[in-house]
Amino acid sequence: MTQILMPALSPTMTEGKLSRWLKKVGDEIKSGDVIAEIETDKATMEVEAVDEGTLSKILVPEGTEGVAVNAPIAVIGEDTAAAAAPAAAAAPAAPEPPPLVVPVCPPGAPAAVAPAAVRAAEEKDWGPTKPLTVRVALRDAMAAEMRRDKDVFLMGEEVAEYQGAYKVSEGLLDEFGPRRIIDTPITEHGFTGIAVGAGMNGLRPIVEFMTFNFAMQAIDQIINSAAKTLYMSGGQMGCPIVFRGPNGAASRVGAQHSQCYASWYAHVPGLKVVAPWNAADSKGLLRAAIRDPNPVIFLENEILYGQTFDVPVDDEFILPLGKAKIERAGTDVTIVAFSIMVGVALKAAEALAGEGISAEVINLRTLRPLDTETIIASVKKTSRVVSVEEGWPFAGIGAEIAMQTIEHAFDYLDAPPVRVAGLDVPMPYAANLEKLTLPQPDWIVAAVKKLF
Amino acid sequence: MAQAAEARKRGKNREEAFTKEQLLAAYRDMLLIRRFEEKAGQLYGMGLIGGFCHLYIGQEAVVVGVQSTLSQGDEIITSYRDHGHMLAAGMEARGVMAELTGRSGGYSHGKGGSMHMFSKEKNFFGGHGIVGAQVSLGAGLAFSNWYRGNDRVGVAYLGDGASNQGQVFESFNFAALHKLPCIFVIENNVYGMGTSIGRASASKDLSKNGVPWGIPGVQVDGMDIVAVKEAADIAVAHARAGNGPYILEMKTYRYRGHSMSDPAKYRTREEVQRMRTEHDPIEGARAKLLGLGADEGAFKAIDDDVKKIVQDAADFAQSSPEPDPAEVWTNILLEA
Numbered sequence: 001m002t003q004i005l006m007p008a009l010s011p012t013m014t015e016g017k018l019s020r021w022l023k024k025v026g027d028e029i030k031s032g033d034v035i036a037e038i039e040t041d042k043a044t045m046e047v048e049a050v051d052e053g054t055l056s057k058i059l060v061p062e063g064t065e066g067v068a069v070n071a072p073i074a075v076i077g078e079d080t081a082a083a084a085a086p087a088a089a090a091a092p093a094a095p096e097p098p099p100l101v102v103p104v105c106p107p108g109a110p111a112a113v114a115p116a117a118v119r120a121a122e123e124k125d126w127g128p129t130k131p132l133t134v135r136v137a138l139r140d141a142m143a144a145e146m147r148r149d150k151d152v153f154l155m156g157e158e159v160a161e162y163q164g165a166y167k168v169s170e171g172l173l174d175e176f177g178p179r180r181i182i183d184t185p186i187t188e189h190g191f192t193g194i195a196v197g198a199g200m201n202g203l204r205p206i207v208e209f210m211t212f213n214f215a216m217q218a219i220d221q222i223i224n225s226a227a228k229t230l231y232m233s234g235g236q237m238g239c240p241i242v243f244r245g246p247n248g249a250a251s252r253v254g255a256q257h258s259q260c261y262a263s264w265y266a267h268v269p270g271l272k273v274v275a276p277w278n279a280a281d282s283k284g285l286l287r288a289a290i291r292d293p294n295p296v297i298f299l300e301n302e303i304l305y306g307q308t309f310d311v312p313v314d315d316e317f318i319l320p321l322g323k324a325k326i327e328r329a330g331t332d333v334t335i336v337a338f339s340i341m342v343g344v345a346l347k348a349a350e351a352l353a354g355e356g357i358s359a360e361v362i363n364l365r366t367l368r369p370l371d372t373e374t375i376i377a378s379v380k381k382t383s384r385v386v387s388v389e390e391g392w393p394f395a396g397i398g399a400e401i402a403m404q405t406i407e408h409a410f411d412y413l414d415a416p417p418v419r420v421a422g423l424d425v426p427m428p429y430a431a432n433l434e435k436l437t438l439p440q441p442d443w444i445v446a447a448v449k450k451l452f
Numbered sequence: 453m454a455q456a457a458e459a460r461k462r463g464k465n466r467e468e469a470f471t472k473e474q475l476l477a478a479y480r481d482m483l484l485i486r487r488f489e490e491k492a493g494q495l496y497g498m499g500l501i502g503g504f505c506h507l508y509i510g511q512e513a514v515v516v517g518v519q520s521t522l523s524q525g526d527e528i529i530t531s532y533r534d535h536g537h538m539l540a541a542g543m544e545a546r547g548v549m550a551e552l553t554g555r556s557g558g559y560s561h562g563k564g565g566s567m568h569m570f571s572k573e574k575n576f577f578g579g580h581g582i583v584g585a586q587v588s589l590g591a592g593l594a595f596s597n598w599y600r601g602n603d604r605v606g607v608a609y610l611g612d613g614a615s616n617q618g619q620v621f622e623s624f625n626f627a628a629l630h631k632l633p634c635i636f637v638i639e640n641n642v643y644g645m646g647t648s649i650g651r652a653s654a655s656k657d658l659s660k661n662g663v664p665w666g667i668p669g670v671q672v673d674g675m676d677i678v679a680v681k682e683a684a685d686i687a688v689a690h691a692r693a694g695n696g697p698y699i700l701e702m703k704t705y706r707y708r709g710h711s712m713s714d715p716a717k718y719r720t721r722e723e724v725q726r727m728r729t730e731h732d733p734i735e736g737a738r739a740k741l742l743g744l745g746a747d748e749g750a751f752k753a754i755d756d757d758v759k760k761i762v763q764d765a766a767d768f769a770q771s772s773p774e775p776d777p778a779e780v781w782t783n784i785l786l787e788a
Contacts, residue, residue: 045715231784
């Protein structure tokens with residue numbers, strides 16, 4: 001005797017209508033035979049028999065509405081008294097529909113956001129320095145890591161024979177050859193998937209996007225494949241990979257080539273997101289990104305490529321991911337910035353000093369995991385916070401910084417957090433309009449003054 | 453291309469692709485997938501499996517035939533209709549079924565589900581839910597073999613529904629350009645969800661979809677395990693020898709709906725019945741085995757064995773505990 005139970009025929013079905021029986025008592029039933037039609041919340045579905053035998057009893061007549069999933073609807077085989085009994089104890093009750101509102105913070109979890117990264121080691125003094133451009137610092141970082149690990153390779157458009165669209169990979173083809181410095185066709189979606197597949201199989205790809213604007217073609221592979229596989233596989237399979245290239249506004253290249261993707265990627269668990277400012281950041285953080293066993297988004301800036309900064313000469317120089325740097329100490333206001341905006345913030349701090357306001361400038365360096373500890377410690381000291389980014393304000397990095405300070409230092413604040421961001425418009429082409437959209441030092445100065 | 457055509461012409465001697473013992477083993481593997489999927493359908497009906505569940509019933513010959521040509525170390529990757537691929541790759545029925553029920557004993561400890569399972573040990577790279585994404589990833593697996601200079605091949609399975617995704621063609625181009633050791637197995641089961649291939653694809657012979665890139669391809673009766681094996685042998689040898697990618701279009705058919713909630717109104721019951729009665733891959737293999745002198749006792753032993761494995765998997769999938777709540781916060785990032 002086998003009971004046929006009301007089947008669940010869609011991910012959301014808890015009950016349905018038994019609209020029609022296609023078999024009657026006494027009929028022989030074979031596996032695969034359609035025995036009934038059931039109306040679910042999505043469609044009318046045919047029910048196929050799994051078990052074989054003679055249909056001995058129909059427990060739910062056709063036309064019955066609201067039949068719960070797992071309720072016995074018929075009996076195959078010998079009819080015994082047990083046939084009419086309720087579903088076997090082993091069969092679980094129909095699943096409860098999920099609650100409409102998922103609690104923001106699950107019980108027992110430390111916070112709504114994933115636990116903070118393990119605190120990275122303090123930055124050490126790396127000794128003597130020499131001036132390098134950001135471009136060369138990035139190249140040197142890749143070369144150093146490629147010498148160290150033969151599984152590291154670089155692929156992207158124009159990275160090899162052309163020597164890099166922005167000359168970041170200059171000379172690498174000569175040193176490492178075409179198997180490790182690979183020119184790709186202009187097919188971001190495809191070659192990103194290929195790189196992610198190689199990463200899943202144990203290689204350590206560096207994917208250069210000519211700019212992050214083009215990575216939107218590939219964002220499915222970055223998020224659905226690279227960022228989620230470790231979790232979806234229960235920790236079996238990860239993807240050590242670096243996606244790098246210029247991000248944000250360049251100069252006069254219009255709306256499709258001038259966008260900051262910081263908050264897009266920083267939103268995603270399973271990714272690390274790094275945004276260096278100067279040449280030392282670029283070298284030290286890129287080396288750490290390449291060694292990191294996780295997918296890392298490395299947001300560079302085209303305008304910074306040609307700028308020169310001091311970089312430690314020590315061959316082992318490397319910086320920790322997840323640790324911000326206080327670029328300028330101050331006592332009256334905390335200015336939090338990343339990438340090219342660190343330089344803008346430092347100019348603003350200089351101007352503010354002239355007006356008697358002592359600003360502390362934090363260079364975030366890593367956006368995910370965010371070094372909230374450094375931000376909060378600073379805000380507790382200064383009682384005021386201004387975030388600066390060239391991306392759009394809505395749901396931007398500044399929104400997260402404001403929320404973190406409210407959550408963790410509300411009682412220390414003397415004024416509401418303020419965001420300085422690019423204007424909430426697609427980037428215009430005209431020189432004067434473009435200049436109007438991007439944060440300038442005087443925007444920051446004005447924002448800070450409002451806090452006093 | 454010539455090799456495949458030659459092989460197709462060989463006709464009568466086709467059973468040579470398998471010895472009787474190998475064919476019996478393939479029969480057993482197909483039957484295991486069939487019974488496993490039937491049980492999965494049953495557990496879904498009982499509410500023990502949630503969400504999406506895409507059954508492989510009808511297509512068993514494709515994966516079993518292709519897998520029988522592969523060697524240790526070759527990598528495979530597929531879409532979300534993946535239970536058959538995992539079993540054919542040698543993954544345990546228990547672990548697969550327990551993942552379907554979302555239990556800690558599942559391959560992904562309950563965090564992946566029907567569409568997302570992986571096995572580093574068996575070189576099975578998932579289990580991917582975005583149509584076509586696994587094709588680029590699969591080319592990437594082949595790329596890693598090319599990069600390392602070993603003789604392994606990567607196999608990317610895709611459906612007819614994925615065959616016109618842009619990234620599939622991007623991957624064809626890249627694989628052909630660098631002669632990556634990649635086999636693209638297009639499992640043409642006629643329907644991409646509810647849209648027939650005739651309504652979705654201007655290209656009618658998908659085996660020729662690699663022609664612009666010079667990728668050889670062949671159409672294969674995917675309901676015939678011997679034909680599948682024979683074609684796969686040629687494709688794998690081609691890729692392994694460093695000649696680049698190869699496309700196998702397997703003409704197959706799924707008996708069940710796209711997923712569990714598919715009322716399948718886009719095709720007739722008669723069409724499904726005809727495929728089941730006239731082209732069933734398991735029945736076909738059984739007939740061939742009888743012709744080779746296999747006896748009923750062998751089938752009975754396989755039947756009993758498979759039933760036991762599937763029942764054990766179903767029991768395990770219900771008794772294995774749900775994942776510990778703390779698991780929700782694990783496996784997001786690896787420690788640097």
